[in-house]
Amino acid sequence: MEMKKSRPRRKKEGVDLSVDLGFIKLRNPVLAASGTFGYGLEFKPYIHPKKLGGLVVKGLYFDPRPGNPPPRLAESPSGLINSIGLQGIGVRAFCETVLPKLHGLQTPIFVNVCGETDEEYAAVIEYLNKRKGIAGYELNISCPNVKTEGRCPALSPEHTFSLVKLAKKASRLPLIVKLSPNVTDIVSVARAAEEAGADGLSLINTLLAMAVDAETRRPRLANIFGGLSGPAIKPVALRMVYQVASKAKIPVIGMGGIMSGRDALEFLIVGAKAVEVGTANLVDPGASVRIIQEIYDYCREKKVPRIEDLIGMLGVE
C-alpha cells in the first residue's frame, strides 16, 4: 500500500544516465534544487538521497538569518510564489550540525552560497573551503527575496562579473553561478559570469511576482513581492536555458517548473547538462527520484543508450 523507501531494485541496464559537467561527473542529471530540499536531511524518510545526481542545500549566509514575516507563500495557477527571505542557520551551525550528517547521504552536496555584500559571499566560501564533503558551490546571486523589489547582483552583468571574480578567487571548489530570469538579456549576464571564471551556470531562479487578495485589497505575501516557481515558469525557463546553453562554453544546469521526466528531458534537449528539481519536491517528496526513473524509462523506450546523447539535440532547421 504505502510506497516503500526503496522500490524493488531496477537495474539501469542499457542506459547510461551519467553526465559529465567537467568539474564533476554525476550519476544522473537530476539534482534537488536549493530551498526546496531543506538542508538535505528532511527527505530521508521518503527517498534515498544517494539515488540523486546531487543536491543543493538551502542558501547559506555567514550568520543566521531570521527570514521574512508570514505569509510567505501564495499559490497561483500552476505556480507558487514564495518570500521565505532565506531564513537559515548560518554557515557555522551548518558546518557543525548539518554537514557531518550529509556525508552519509552518498550524493554530491552543493552548497548554495548567499551574501548581503560581496565580501560576505567570499567569507562563506572561505569558511566552507576548509570543510570536507562539499562537491562545489552554487553562488546565489539571484534570490529576489533578500533586498526590496528583488534587487540582486544577477541583474547586472558588471556586478555579476566582479562578484563571480571575487568568489572564484576565494573558492577552492567548483563554482556554479545561479542566474536570475528578471533581466532583459540573460545571455549578457551569463557571459559575465563565464568570463569571470564560473565553472558552471544554473538557471533560472524564481521570477519576481506578487499576488493580491481582491477581497481584502491586500497583498497575499507580507513581503508584497516574492519569487514565482512551478510549472507556470517552465516555458520562460526553457527559453532562457536554450539561449544561454547555445552560447556558453561552460555547463548549464537548467531548472524552472520541472515536475516530470519529460519536463527534465526538455531542458536537456535545449542544452542543459543537468537539471535541478525544485517546487516539485514540495508537492511530492519522491519527485526527484521519480523523475530520474521517468528519464530512464524514456531512454529505454526511445533506445537512447546515453543520456548525454540527448543534450542540446534540439532540432531547429
Place this chain on the structure above:
Amino acid sequence: MLIDPAAPIIAKRSWDSYFLLSLRSPRIARQAKPGQFLMIRVSDQPYPLLRRPLSIHSRDKDRVEVFFSRLGLGTAILAEKKTGETLDVIGPLGKGFAIPPRAKGKTFCLVGGGRGIAPLYFLARELQARGGHPRVFYGAKTDAHLPLLGKLVAAKMEVFISTDDGSLGFPGSASAMFERELPRSARPTAVFACGPDPMLKEVARIAAEGGIPAQVSLESIMGCGVGACWGCVRKIKRPGGAEWVKICEDGPVFPTDKVAWEEDK
C-alpha cells in the same frame, strides 16, 4: 512519516460546507497521534499545486479521518471526492499535543472554534482512552456550523456549546464561554485549543491567568509539510529570543507560553 499514494476513501459525510472523509491507510493510522496532520494532494493537475494540510480528526486501526470546511479551491476539490476514490497522502506529520503521562482521573479543557474542533475530537478520544475526562468547548458562527455536536455527545464527552449569533448555547465565542465556565468547576490539568487566532490568543490569556498549562494547534498555508521550504512559520519564543519557527515540523501544536503573539505580524 509515510507516503500513501493511493489511500481509498471508504466513507464520506457532509453537512453544508463541512466534510468528513475516512481514508483506509493502516500504517498512517497506526502512527497517528492527536494534533498531527496529513498533507493531502487534492488534484494530479498542476493547479492547485500544493498539498493541503489537514489535521487528523480521528483514527482507528486501519483508517484515518479528516474533517474540513470548504474554504477555497483546494478544499472545494477535496469536498467533491467520492467514496471509492483514492487520495495521495503524506503523514502523520508534525508534533501533536503533549498529553500528560498520568491522565487518569484528570480533567482537561478542549476549546475548539469552527473547524478547529477537528483535531480536538481525536485528542478527546485519546484522553478518554487513558481514563481522563475531557470537557469540550465547541463554538461556531451559528447553530448550523456545529456539525460534530452529535458525535461529541454520542462519545459521552461533556460538551459546552457557543454560537456567535446566540442561536444555540452560550452567545459569544468559544473562548468567552470557556472563561465563564472555568471557575465553576475544578481546575483542569491542561487546556488544549484549536481555532481562529484571536480565539487561541484569548485561551492563552485565560489559561495563563489561571496558571493552567495550555497548548494550541496553529494553522498556516504550507508548502511541503515536511520542514523543507520554511513557508509556514510563526514567531515562537526560544532561549535566544523569539524567532520564526516552522509550524509543520516544530508544531503545529505549541505551548501557549512559547507563542510570541504580539511579535507575530
